Amino acid sequence: MSNEKMTILIDGVAVEATEGQTILQAAADAGIYIPRLCNHKDLLPGGHCRICTVKINGRPGSSCTFPVADGLVIENDTDELNAMRRAIVEMLFVEGNHYCPSCEASGNCELQALGYRLGMINPEYPYQEPKNEIDATHDDVYIDRDRCVLCGRCARASVQLDGKRVFGFDGRGLGTRIAVNSPDGLGGTNLSVDDRAATICPTGCLRVKGQGPDIPVGQRAYDSTPIGSDIERKQTVKQAT
Amino acid sequence: MAVEQQRDIISQVAEEFGRSPARLLDVARGVHARLGHLSEESIGFIAEALGLERVRVRDTISFYHFFARQPRGRSTVYLCNAVVERMKGADAVAKAFEEATGVKMGETTPDNAISLAYTACIGLSDQAPSALVNGIPLTNLTPADVPMIVETLRKGEDVSSLPQAKVKKNLLKRGDIVFGAMDPGAAIRKALALSPVELINEMSVSRLRGRGGAGFPTSMKWSFCRTAKGEAHYVVCNADEGEPGTFKDRVILTECPDLLFEGMTVAGYAIGAKKGFLYLRAEYEYMLARLETVLARRRDAGLLGTNILGKGFDFDIRIQVGGGAYVCGEESALIESLEGKRGAPRDRPPFPVQKGYRNQPTSVNNVETLCCAARIVEKGGAWFSAFGYEDSKGTKALSISGDCERPGVYEVEYGMTLQDMLDMVGARNVQAIQFGGPSGQCIAPDGFGRRLDFDDLATGGSVIIFGEDRDLLEYMRQFTEFFTEESCGWCAPCRVGTTLLLKGLEKILEGSGTKSDLEALKKLGATVKAMSRCGLGQTAANPILTTMENFPGLYEARLSKDEFIPSFDLAKALEEGCAVTGRNPDLEEKHA
Numbered sequence: 001m002s003n004e005k006m007t008i009l010i011d012g013v014a015v016e017a018t019e020g021q022t023i024l025q026a027a028a029d030a031g032i033y034i035p036r037l038c039n040h041k042d043l044l045p046g047g048h049c050r051i052c053t054v055k056i057n058g059r060p061g062s063s064c065t066f067p068v069a070d071g072l073v074i075e076n077d078t079d080e081l082n083a084m085r086r087a088i089v090e091m092l093f094v095e096g097n098h099y100c101p102s103c104e105a106s107g108n109c110e111l112q113a114l115g116y117r118l119g120m121i122n123p124e125y126p127y128q129e130p131k132n133e134i135d136a137t138h139d140d141v142y143i144d145r146d147r148c149v150l151c152g153r154c155a156r157a158s159v160q161l162d163g164k165r166v167f168g169f170d171g172r173g174l175g176t177r178i179a180v181n182s183p184d185g186l187g188g189t190n191l192s193v194d195d196r197a198a199t200i201c202p203t204g205c206l207r208v209k210g211q212g213p214d215i216p217v218g219q220r221a222y223d224s225t226p227i228g229s230d231i232e233r234k235q236t237v238k239q240a241t
Numbered sequence: 242m243a244v245e246q247q248r249d250i251i252s253q254v255a256e257e258f259g260r261s262p263a264r265l266l267d268v269a270r271g272v273h274a275r276l277g278h279l280s281e282e283s284i285g286f287i288a289e290a291l292g293l294e295r296v297r298v299r300d301t302i303s304f305y306h307f308f309a310r311q312p313r314g315r316s317t318v319y320l321c322n323a324v325v326e327r328m329k330g331a332d333a334v335a336k337a338f339e340e341a342t343g344v345k346m347g348e349t350t351p352d353n354a355i356s357l358a359y360t361a362c363i364g365l366s367d368q369a370p371s372a373l374v375n376g377i378p379l380t381n382l383t384p385a386d387v388p389m390i391v392e393t394l395r396k397g398e399d400v401s402s403l404p405q406a407k408v409k410k411n412l413l414k415r416g417d418i419v420f421g422a423m424d425p426g427a428a429i430r431k432a433l434a435l436s437p438v439e440l441i442n443e444m445s446v447s448r449l450r451g452r453g454g455a456g457f458p459t460s461m462k463w464s465f466c467r468t469a470k471g472e473a474h475y476v477v478c479n480a481d482e483g484e485p486g487t488f489k490d491r492v493i494l495t496e497c498p499d500l501l502f503e504g505m506t507v508a509g510y511a512i513g514a515k516k517g518f519l520y521l522r523a524e525y526e527y528m529l530a531r532l533e534t535v536l537a538r539r540r541d542a543g544l545l546g547t548n549i550l551g552k553g554f555d556f557d558i559r560i561q562v563g564g565g566a567y568v569c570g571e572e573s574a575l576i577e578s579l580e581g582k583r584g585a586p587r588d589r590p591p592f593p594v595q596k597g598y599r600n601q602p603t604s605v606n607n608v609e610t611l612c613c614a615a616r617i618v619e620k621g622g623a624w625f626s627a628f629g630y631e632d633s634k635g636t637k638a639l640s641i642s643g644d645c646e647r648p649g650v651y652e653v654e655y656g657m658t659l660q661d662m663l664d665m666v667g668a669r670n671v672q673a674i675q676f677g678g679p680s681g682q683c684i685a686p687d688g689f690g691r692r693l694d695f696d697d698l699a700t701g702g703s704v705i706i707f708g709e710d711r712d713l714l715e716y717m718r719q720f721t722e723f724f725t726e727e728s729c730g731w732c733a734p735c736r737v738g739t740t741l742l743l744k745g746l747e748k749i750l751e752g753s754g755t756k757s758d759l760e761a762l763k764k765l766g767a768t769v770k771a772m773s774r775c776g777l778g779q780t781a782a783n784p785i786l787t788t789m790e791n792f793p794g795l796y797e798a799r800l801s802k803d804e805f806i807p808s809f810d811l812a813k814a815l816e817e818g819c820a821v822t823g824r825n826p827d828l829e830e831k832h833a
Binding site (some may be wrong): 048050053066091095126169174181 | 285294295303304727731734736738740773808
């Protein structure tokens, strides 16, 4: 792949990008945070959550999958897009059964952190209250599907990083659930607690057993600075004011 | 059945398809046909036979509507519950089936003779109510027909000899392009005398645009595909017409399959493909045998296969039958399905013309587009572009159904007004036209002067007419429900948003919606439209949004005067807890 340099405009700021990058990557390199949930830097994009949607030359598109091209004009941090991103986060909250106060992932949860960053107070939509199964058949890892956002990270990580295929999907539409490669549950698969797939979940769905909320409140990942701050600290371009 | 016997059957089926993982959909169909459903054991054996992980098999088969996961009766009645079917009395037919069998829709009779199920549009809205019974279409059903059908199934007899097992062609207007007279081989002879670039130029002269509804210029698609680098190029014909109310491909596939296959062959020559696929929706499997016969005849005539017409051009076509999923009509989802996976659309770019089937350049074209292409090669681009209107050249095959005297397929020139369309089919006192199916728009009488035109009213061809007495919003609710059932689930805004749209609309229809609910529903619709990954989600709010725009009075009439009514139902939320504790709370209790 060539390393041809190009320039894209994000919210009016010129950002240097390299051929082969996605819009999301180029923005991150320049210290511009585009909110995202299913995306993970070590994985190929999945395009599930659509929270990273930006306007590309005026049309909505997912920045995690869209390759940069010279001269693209991107809108990212706009009221309209942030409201729609917040709407998606709210949808994910009402789709599952997310009980933040008692969740071990609280404070380190990317879904919760996005809710805070995007200004979610309380979901406007009716809760769906689905009935889900917990899979505790594995010695070291369990699945609590109540907290699954179907981001597909575990499935991608298992294939792309661990060289296995422990996870997949079952069903379609609102009935879609994360599935495992065994009729006997997660315990019947070759998942190891050391696999990247075991700890790549952005929420509290896929958890290592025996780990309570051992980091005190106040010291967790998103307690003092919002999600995306790590990217914004790298900022190399001056934001338009 | 003994487990070993199951394993042998599955192994045989897998062998028929060369144990190729890419043929998973075919293997699953074959196993389903032999064993009646796809059990957990079957999933394991299929995985073993194809060398796939079982989760990968499950991922695919759990996606498709026609794969049962639990044992079913020896016969399955799939009664169509699409909007037009229900307008024409499908509910009464369903009731008759329930009475005649003694079980509810979704259940199986205790003697395992018959299962009853609903299915979305099966391409027979012009002869509704209709059903697929063991894959065989039954049409123009009335409740009085049902006892005889059930009796036939109980006796284990074939329904294809029943009088209802008849699909009328209903081709009520032939144009010169799609349904004109045809001389097999004429287009191929002309094509092979041209260079591929000259052929694409002819497409450019014709100004042909994609008939699926998007209207992308065919010459550009073929040109991009031809110049894209790849180890192989592919032609894919999208015969997965699933838009409720559309059935024109049914008629094309019956009436002029030669023209279609000729179009695919010409496309193959233009883009440099040796292989083409016809993706046939599962609902049309009853046409498969005849289509295979046509392909065989064309091979015998030297119009398909190696060294076509002795000119050194090789091209052949395989028919892939789907598994029941509306979203597979989206071209990238169709490609995924063709590769033996769940039909989840891909993100674009890259486009299929760059990376399509097996990541190779692929041109996916609508059935009707390919028919037009064959005709253009035969008669010339200039001949074609003399038909039509402004930037919409040629003709369009429309599937017209609903409240009109003569439902059927009409091939008309672009530029026709909606009012002329209504007069043509004998529709009077019309309240609304659902143009382009649920993913299109719902148009009020003040818009009946608008024209069939890519740049104003683009359509894949579904036209549903609602008479003045119809409860229009109830049908919009059914359309919205359709999208919730067909959302693939891959992306969040469509997966969750479609259901929230349905709930929001239902709240208003129940009379417990307020002005703020209406505003919220509009906002939600805009979010689902902007943020969804593919055309399904991007259009799923259209029934709601276009009726809000064109029929605001219908909504206002349903609104409550209250400022706010919660969607939260306290009694329902406490139901489970009450059952467990055996106590009933006083819901009216005053707070201290």
